[in-house]
Amino acid sequence: MHENNAVREAYARHLLERYSGWLSRVDAVDQEEIEAVAREIDEVLATEDGMRHKELLKKISELRDKVSEMMWMSEHMKILHDLSHIFAKTFEEDKILWKAFELVSRVMRADAFFIAFFDEGDSEIRIPISIDNGINYGPITVPYGQAMISKVIETRQTIHIRTMKDEPSEPEMIRWGSPEIDTNTCIFVPLMLGNQIKGVISAQSYREFAYKKEHEELLKIIGFQVASAIETARLYERMYQMSFQDELTGLANYRAFHRDLEKLLGEESSPVALIMLDSDSLKLVNDHFGHHAGDELIRRIAEAMKAVAGRENTAYRYAGDEFMLLCPKATMKEAEEKVRAIRDFLRMHPLLQDNCCIPIAVSVGIARFPDDSDTADGLKRAADEALYRSKRRGKNCTTVYATG
Template sequence: MREETSTREEYTQHLLKRYSQWLHRIEQVDRGEVDALSRELAGVLPERERIGHKQLLEEIVKLNEKVTHLLWLSEHLKILHDLSHIFAKTFEEEEILWKAFELVSRVMPTDAFFIAFYDEGDSEIRIPISIDNGVNYGPITLPYGKGLISKVLATRQTVHLQTSGDETEGASVRWGNPDSDTNACIFVPLMLDNQIKGVISAQSYREFAYKKEHEELLAIIGFQVASAIETARLYDRMYQMSFRDELSGILNYRAFHRDLEQILQSEPPSVALVMLDSDHLKAVNDQYGHHLGDALIRRIAEALKQSASPGDSVYRYAGDEFMLLSPRATLDEAMAKVRAIREYLRLHPLVYEGRVIPVTVSVGIACYPEHAATADGLKRAADEALYRSKHNGKNCATVYGTA
């Protein structure tokens, strides 16, 4: 009896030593070893002692799973950290989408991948990027209301299919190229500020390719993508606003210089520049107030827009100075536009407290390459022609180089 007790104590010491080794390398614990030891206990220890050891083994397994999960997340969160830095440096939507695909491919099996965007109330789902075996099938639009994407958008819940045989509503429209469909799929809602923005999906031709951790990673990546796209679109709106005049609604001087340079880089470069100035803005401001001066500026902008041809661009350059660029227009065509502008203003004077206030402009016209060899030279030529019109009594047009 004493020998049996001694043997059991030695065995217990052996178990404790083994437990200690496992705890010191918990991430390396082999589940098969734990199961084998659990079975071994049945023939060595009495049931009362065996229960305590089995509970301890279960805790070791749980701890191993938690530590393994945390190590797995830590490894991939480093990649996600890199992604946030990449997204912070670009405002190009297409680049953001491709970077997202590259990242997802690094952290999980990704034979197929897409990102879909949806604005609540729309009838269509927009898919700008849809990759299968390295081929981008996007952009694609799908009707809202059918299939797995619509299901995720409506429920805001992740859909995880382990095999091609998984039963779920909309399974008939699973993703993949036309010749071969994917098996394992994750469809995760893109959420931002508690609003549904779309769906991100990773897919594999191998069954059971994904774990719960992959869903969590894809959700994190999806949030970063949605945030980056929102920022990029906001930046684009602000960028476009920087080229538009707030008072008149037409383009501004930044847009003028940008567009003129682009025109002169085309083949063959040819453009007519119409520069015009209000004749009486200061007098209107002084006599009637700046609110009517603002109305005068808007009226000239209307005249430019109404008289411009398709392909022309109109600008409020500064104060009451305006520009019209007409690529490939002849001098006669430019003169016709000026006549249309002046006629529009003649027919649409300002009216204030029953008083009619005429709106007239002085105009200068120059053409590239006839009158100048550079963008600055063209602007100076039109400006000189405009000065001639002012000098000649206003309310007239002058072509550069003429009296």
């Protein structure tokens, strides 16, 4: 009897040492290890002592769960902070989507992951990022009405498949994933922005029962941040593109001209012709018929520029009634033919105001890279000088810089 007591006391001291070790790393304690110790206690300790130890084991298990939850929440909050910081600094959609995947992977298994976008009325769902086992298979599209994505978009409800046994059997309900390695746990969360559904975000794992309710909530928050960031990025892109477009005519503007000219001369080893064109009658039209008629004159010249430019050339409204036409690889003869085509268009489409037919005359200057200048600024100055000579010669004519 005395020997048995000594064994139990030694085992109890061993348990206390074990508990102490656990408490120093409670977040890493395995639940199965706790359950194994509980079974040992039933075999070694008396009922009363065993109950006290089991109560202690229960408290250690609860502490482990709380610490794990707090650590997960801490990482969760750090991810949301990191996302906000990253999204505030970038307007590139690809970077936003990839960062979302990287940060989600920090707090939950994401063996497969995708973000899909859908606009009401579309027949297809766009999936710019679709990752399986570290490989991005996007961008791809799927028809709207098929697969789990459409179901989430229609219902605006999260779908959580915890195991293959839970997966619906209908063909249209198949989940997204690689046909080679199938996922066993999947969360599909609607991307909501206010009351609008923007798409679906999904994390998937090869393991069963890989996710908890907290993971659903995390994906909802991340999904909202992604949707907001993408909307901001697209708005920024539209505004950026608008900053290079003339509102009145729809042509590219002077910012676009300088950007494109610098890029063109940096890339092209072949000649580039620059046509600079200016209306001869804007002030007269404004004075006699009003500025609305002057705006119509500017739009008519823009129509002529668009009609003649074609795919190879780019037309710009540079300022007021001054226009540019960039013609890569064009000979001087081809540039002069472009000007004749512009004049022909304007002659066939005069301005009609108050029962008056107003002919549209233009003065033109042409310069060519690299013959007249080997820099962007020099080429523009050469064309401007040629245009000035056309004005001095009586307007409604064309001057080539090299021969002017």
